[in-house]
Amino acid sequence: MNDGFTLFVGVDWATEEHEVHAMDPGGGKTGARSFKHSGDGLADLCTWLLDKANPASVAIAIEVPHGAVVETLLERGFTVFSINPKQLDRFRDRFTMAGAKDDRLDALVLADSLRTDTHLFRRISQLPAETIELREWSRIHDELQSERGGIVNQMRAQLARYFPAFLDVAPDPGEDWAIALFAAIPDPAIAKKARSVRITKLLKDHRIRRYSADEVLAKLRSTPVHSAPGTATAAAAHLKLLGERARLLNRQLKDCRKQLEAALDKMADDSGNECEQRDAAIIQTMPGIGVIVAATLLAEAAGPLQARDYPALRALTGVAPVTKRSGKKCVVVRRTACHPRLRNAVYHWARVAVMNDQLAKRRYSALRARGKSHGQALRSVGDRLLGILCAMLRDQTSYRDPLGAAAA
Secondary structure, three states, X not given: OXXXXXXXXXXXXXXXXXXXXEEXXXXXXXXXXXXXXXXXXXXXXXXXXXXXXXXHHEEEEEOOOOOHHHHHHHHOOOEEEEOOHHHHHHHHOOOOOOOOOOHHHHHHHHHHHHHHOHHHOEEEOOOOHHHHHHHHHHHHHHHHHHHHHHHHHHHHHHHHHHOOHHHHHOOOOOOHHHHHHHHHOOOHHHHHHXXXXXXXHHHHHOOOOOOOHHHHHHHHOOOOOOOOOOHHHHHHHHHHHHHHHHHHHHHHHHHHHHHHXXXXXXXXXXXXXXXXXXXXXXXXXXXXXXXXXXXXXXXXXXXHHHHOOHHHHHHHHOOOOEEEEEOOEEEEEOOOOOOHHHHHHHHHHHHHHHHHOHHHHHHHHHHHHOOOOHHHHHHHHHHHHHHHHHHHHHHOOOOOOOOHHHHO
């Protein structure tokens, strides 16, 4: 169970100081100290551990599976494990039933739990530089998208105050062309005076073909809502500032997507790691997987993908159902203990696959016919796609739609 480890260490991570507790295989305390979160402090931690045992025989438990502490310990040759904070909370009940929580106690709990229940911890390995870079760009894109969503919601709220007709023309007022249109027509009064030639040029410059200038002006000139004096001026000023921020985010999102595409191409073309190269290329052949989903899968689920661990992927992405059975009662519910970014990625993967792949479309239709909800059907489709992906990675083959020829 202990894989030959002679020293078990618990590290309670913090922003300023880390509490560390070490014990032998029998549970005896061999030392406890706190170390500063600095280059010198982490160097002292490694020296302190090296004085006690060989790095290969030291097992270290920590909650946070990333960061400077983990990377320093891995670089020095120690074996590092992580555990979910919820599991650690349950282990803490072994030592105190009163609910007491203390950093030194947590370090002790981590060390002792790793000693007795090593199989419940997840071993951490150092990711390749390409994967770390891809993960960072993927998370940046997610943060930018979330920030843009908040700004667009604010823009909608301001437009609804005095100019709801604008939302009929541009449901997403954060788009570049919508920002330019608002700069030209910021309120209903100006809409009545706007010239069709100017709007035609604006639509042409932004390659908007779904509306003509006359259609845009007809909607903007509809009967306006009543608003108190000064409302339009105040809201327009607020919208101008929000539009500048939205335009910046649009540009950053485009740049971020280019970085993701470049990182994926680099990973697929990297001859230094043939397995990783083939995996990146195979994943992108799956139906419904675009740049964002592929980057998220490769970045956030690198370990399970490399191990072709289908059960782990099901749990991480939230498509594995949870059965709750007690006496005569048995219910199956959606998994909430999962990786939120992977859950969203697989949801959109399945959603797009249902629209473009015949096999996924038939699977979804059959589930809906059996009374499953939209979300349940998509999770089931995502589950099936994950199983197919794992089989493809094991066999190193690209995706081929068995119904594609018949559908065509």
